[in-house]
Amino acid sequence: MVPYTSSMTVALGFNAADFARRPEGFGFLVPKKERRRLVACTWVGTKFSYRVPEDKIVARCFLTASDEPDDAIAAMVTAELQEIAGVTARPRFTRIARWPRSMAQYSVGHAQRIEELEARVGGIPGLHLAGNAYSGIGIPDCIRMGRLAAQKILAG
Ligand SMILES: Cc1cc2nc3c(=O)[nH]c(=O)nc-3n(C[C@H](O)[C@H](O)[C@H](O)COP(=O)(O)OP(=O)(O)OC[C@H]3O[C@@H](n4cnc5c(N)ncnc54)[C@H](O)[C@@H]3O)c2cc1C
Structure with missing residues (x-):
């Protein structure tokens, strides 16, 4: 959370x-x-x-x-x-x-929690994460995550 x-x-x-x-x-x-x-x-x-x-x-x-x-x-x-x-x-x-x-407020252990979350999400086809809860709260971070998610979706 x-x-x-x-x-x-x-x-x-x-x-x-x-x-x-x-x-x-x-x-x-x-x-x-x-x-x-x-x-x-x-x-x-x-x-x-x-x-x-x-x-x-x-x-x-x-x-x-x-x-x-x-x-x-x-x-x-x-x-x-x-x-x-x-x-x-x-x-x-x-x-x-x-x-x-x-x-979003990243508390101690955030990076590890996100790593675990991404590993779980990786096992669910078609589900990708992007947004300020994950790896950067600034708008450029959110754009980066959105682009990455789009690339993964396009790659199938
Ligand atoms: C006042 C303020 C100033 C900021 N200034 C800057 C700045 O100058 N520079 C910078 O880089 N960053 C700034 N930020 C941070 C940045 O704007 C946010 O971190 C970023 O916009 C978050 O993007 P997001 O897509 O994760 O979430 P959001 O942009 O909040 O988008 C989430 C979307 O999901 C929708 N939603 C929520 N719940 C549901 C639901 N259950 N079903 C369907 N839709 C739902 C919401 O309506 C919203 O449209 C600022 C933030 C704030 C609050």
């Missing part, structure tokens, strides 16, 4: 004119020892220029999931952005996306 944790993204949209100057860099990670709710933040328009108009700034924040109402989450994220990154602008919109049981 591979345990999963739940996560949440909170996108805050600002008018660029409300910033004294545009944020530098792609974003930031928040070390655990800071004891913040924010885990990471991406300045979306800096990372992917085509996603945000020039006169807007979008901060996409990552957090561990919580059952708090959207209003409370938006207020907390806005306050932390101000404390951490000095953002005093008021967000013009907020979008919250909840991703329950989405982040």
Whole structure:
């Protein structure tokens, strides 16, 4: 069994004119020892220029999931952005996306368990595994596993 944790993204949209100057860099990670709710933040328009108009700034924040109402989450994220990154602008919109049981957590012994699982699955014709539970949680890993599964299926 591979345990999963739940996560949440909170996108805050600002008018660029409300910033004294545009944020530098792609974003930031928040070390655990800071004891913040924010885990990471991406300045979306800096990372992917085509996603945000020039006169807007979008901060996409990552957090561990919580059952708090959207209003409370938006207020907390806005306050932390101000404390951490000095953002005093008021967000013009907020979008919250909840991703329950989405982040696979590999515990000690994972590699061996997956080896055993693959050996068993290998004995069942037509069944192939791909996904973040097995050998890598990033999207490139999932694509690699998907391609490999497709190749095995094509090879019969
Ligand atoms: C908020 C967040 C941000 C992330 N950011 C990045 C990033 O920047 N870069 C990166 O590389 N990775 C990132 N990841 C990790 C990466 O997105 C995931 O690990 C990857 O998408 C998982 O792919 P998957 O195919 O295993 O699962 P999923 O993409 O979750 O697909 C599983 C599919 O199975 C469906 N499903 C579930 N149960 C059933 C059922 N019983 N019957 C039928 N269908 C079912 C679901 O609806 C879903 O469509 C992020 C993950 C999260 C949650």
